[in-house]
Amino acid sequence: MAKKYIDVMDTTFRDGFQSVFGGRVLMDDFFPAVEAAKEAGIKHFEFGGGARFQSLYYYLQENAFEIMDLFRDIVGPEANLQILARGINTVMLDTASREMIDLFAQMFKKHS
Structure with missing residues (x-):
């Protein structure tokens, strides 16, 4: 019987932080855990978007795009990274124009 590949996404670094801490976790505090997750073989992460962004x-005066770049540096180019978008609102609190949605897609593609 052939082995079956099962892709498991780790949501700790977005949903976990957002649910427990309101997303208020400094990058220097959680990057060692990202490194440990990578070393454990995790290759699929949800790591941004929503209230975390x-x-x-x-609250933290940190740059979300800088964190995305550093997260990618840690997990490597082969990792599958995912962010949460609120549909037509993307990461905003109000409905976004088509131009803003396109800009969101471009920026998140560039940084993750």
């Missing part, structure tokens, strides 16, 4: 700016 906003809390970096509002």
